[in-house]
Amino acid sequence: MASTEFDFIIVGGGLSGLVLATRLTEDPDIKVLVIEAGNDLTSDPRVNVPAMWPQLQGTTSDWSFKTVPQKGMGGRMLEVPQGRMLGGSAALNGLNFVVSSKDNIDAWGADLGNGPGWNWEGLSKAFRKAYSLTTSGNIEKEGPVQVTIPEEDTKWPQVWRETFAGLEYDPTGNDDPFSGKNLGAVMRTRSFAGNAYFAQARSRSNLTLWTTTVVEKLVLEPSSTRVTATGVQYTKDSSETKTVNAGREVILTAGTFGSPKLLELSGIGEADLLKSLNIEPVIDNPHVGENLQNHPVCVLSFETDPANEEGFETLDKLTRQDPATLAAAMDAYSQKQRGPLSKTNCNAMAHVPLPGISTEEGKADLARLLNSTSTAAEKGKTPSAFAKKHEAFVHSILTNPRKASDGPDGRFAPPPSVSGDSGGHFTIGVMLSHPLSRGSCHLANTRGELAIDPNHLGHSLDVEILARHVQFLESVLVKSEPLASHIKTKRCAPRPEMGISDANEAKRFVRETAIGASHYTGTCSMMPRELGGVVDPALRVYGCGNLRVCDASIIPLMPRGNPMATVYGVAERAAEIIIAGL
Template sequence: MYRVLATAPLLAATALAAPTAPAKYDYIVVGGGTSGLVVANRLSELNNVTVAVIEAGGSVFNNENVTNPNGYGLAFGTDIDWAYESVEQTYGGGKTQTLRAGKALGGTSAINGMAYTRAEDAQVDAWEKIGNKGWNWASLLEYYKKSETVQPPKADQLAGGATYDPAYHGTEGPLKVGWKNQMMNISFPEVLNSTYKANNVPYIYDIAGGKMAGWNVFPSTLDVELNVREDAARAYYYPFENRTNYHVLLNTEAQKLVWAESGAEATASGVEVKDSTGQTRTIYANREVILSAGSLKSPLLLELSGVGNPDILKAAGVEVKVELPAVGENLQDQTNNGFDGVATKSFSGTAVNVAYPNVEDIFGNRTAAIAADVKKQLASYASDASKVSNGVISEEAIAQFFEIQYDLIFKDLVPLAEILIYPTGSAFSAEFWSLLPFSRGNIHIADASAASAKINPNYYQATWDMTEQVGTAKYIRQLFNTAPLKSLLANETEPGAAVATDEQLSEWILDNYRSNFHPVGTTAMMPKDIGGVVDSSLKVYGTSNVRVVDAGVLPFQVCGHLVSTLYAVAEKASDIIKAEA
């Protein structure tokens, strides 16, 4: 059972309705989600500045669909879910997909699965290799730790298989991280350990240290004592709500940036907003505007403000302020599928195990042949991805990224897939998704409103993405047929044993996949000449005082769940901004 905090305020003292808010602040942060609240919190540590957060949603402090630590999915389709819709997917079965994102104070951290798993070290080091000086694993690890207060596993959590290395964790950060209460007892993790061991997959004592290939009992963004979700608002806003220089404007949606009249670089003077009554006005910024509206909203705000591809802006009736063609390009998302079955016994408790197999685990002695085949196709993948961007990002630039991704997969052997195996009652499920797709898409406005957005993740355009997904499905079947896990599965009901060939599995995947809700890359941090939108200080090219700090700046997908890495990136971004204050 979980507790509901009956004494919590519906609105914090400094969470203001737009008409009562001051008209000018030093910093305006657009988006009160995972990244935005980190930046706003850290900037408001400076006593001589004022900070406003513009948040389209409201407070969800008492919303049981949010607070329930085992309530993943309860908020989907409610008024706190943006529920973005993609266009029909040409290579993804011809259907649309819904991409979930939080519309509330706390953003997507208020509706996600709460899993706290980081990135692989080589992936973050790749950010620096493409031109982002100072963005590497060693640097980011310190910011992961800065954001975190780890809650060491208690006796019952240890009995459920929880392990950790204090060297990789913080003890004084705003964000509480710990293992779930009422975990499944040790017998199930022992079964998994024996099964994975038989398939040469090691147990990773702590996957927070940059080496993730293996399996682990993972922690969550959770207040263990209160047994409630620890979202960004609980971590970075409510404990600090008495700061008089830190204001949150709830139920207030940013429409576009307002620009100063002159200057060699475009300078934002404020943000035009609309409140819940439909009133439109401008909140002014003395210093900077930081976009943290998420990878599916920040690029739209840039385009609506005249920053982007001139062809797209003119077609939408938007005056061009800054020519920056890569805005909205480089969209990367992961695809999710699941097996279902009937268990031979009944289970109780929460399963919090995760496996991160690499390419050799999944493909075995076929790995060399598959690597050679993918290598041959990289140029074709790059050509296709460049065409999707209408040539905005060159084949040569995309080929550079794909070579790096190829090396991560086939040389560094970073995790290729994530697998969650969880019995519930007498049911048995395995959820899985690809981590490093080669397909690239985009998001753009069609007219002068965010509602016109055309979202095209372009799922499965690259044939590798389906090869990997089919390979992972067959690998899960291999696990299911390995003792002792084999003894716990009576039969597979979805997709069923009759779906066995690569062609049959591909068809099933296309019929049943969904977005994994991890879109990145739409305002990528990298050099402008290879498709970047922000530089290594996260400042938008061609502007003097506009930055983006959210998942859109990640140039590549990461192996872990995004939330932990976004907290770390936002912590580092805050220090960069403060150093220039």
């Protein structure tokens, strides 16, 4: 690996890095280098077989971060899986393709001063360049990523839809994800940036990929008028540090944790923090690493009724690795790519509003709640102007009975805590769609170790809203037909002894059992600097015109679900911006 000069150096071979590399090298005169810390596992069955998606977590292909103790969760430290391989977390996650809502995109786009290209009208066009959709025999071919509805070989998804319909929630059916509705897991094999985008580009002579190569810092040259990124310092297999130069730009696509880490290691961040770590500040921006957001999730699991087993098989035997069940599943997948290994266990989802918001009593209760939990009273580094905009957006969702504040998913599988039991389980995750809690990710030392503090449940409104959704699940949803006929409505995990019909008990349940969804965003937010921004609408780092960030870290208001689909759109939009400026 000689010090060849490339036009663009892309730091991070994850989702957005591979999308950008593919689009930029469509011009044969543009030379691009992609640097990835992990290995190329695009042919590994642990990546490609949908049901095997958890198998790489906790391995050398996972950065395996941990949070600091979370005050809002009783001091618990949470695991934070993050892909360390070609394709990044898109090769490690649960394959859910959940598009952000129009309201959300408009809020973090134009409403935050990011211009018309970042509102729904502009960004949805970029989204559509990323995927091809197959449903019910119809195919819409536009982008490389293949998206479809999972095959329904049990009756659980049908029961899920019918139960919500009986509660007067509109079913979505098998719709286009960009209608604002929802899709579940991809069927048969994983389609992601590594095998969808990069496969068509990797043989190009103007594209170079370095794997197992760690970028230590950016090479920045300050002058009296500006700062220029000239390249990066890197190590390969723990060897000596070398430098590679960029003729045009350096683009950080290292993810919500990796991108702010490299900015701070390179002298871009809060000056006092950098000085305390003996790092010379180059650009003083206290917003680097701030505005970290994530979805908190509570899990409730119920035993299934063995009297109603036909058509309602669960994945318990497969989870327990029952030899006969495992052999049958492997045979079905190897022969026709069908059966339980051809999909994840998340095949039933919903987006639901705040329980009771359609009633006068519910509206009055919410009004009291909003008045008593204002963000304006919070202390922290978040500029008050952004905090108020964030609060206004979340309040607009909560007060509208047509908007979703929770994204529950149903899985016919056990939670980890009961995986050794006999029998079957139906497990429901209750996820707060739009939390107000914000945290941070900063260097803990110059070795690159991070202090990750999402501040889960740090905002009291998050606890109140999540607790109400948990109560709705146990007191209404699982007692409604036809779901009620197929499960035992006594919870089995976690904390089966805790009652949650009382509001205070429900809030205690939330604080004691909630986990993070690993949907982290926001640490290099795209918005005006005075609001807390790190990058401008062209994704350029403030103060350094040829350094950009393009990954989930630039999203200032997190999407309602898994951010993967949104990041595909962000990367496509970034490619348009960069190419237009050449």
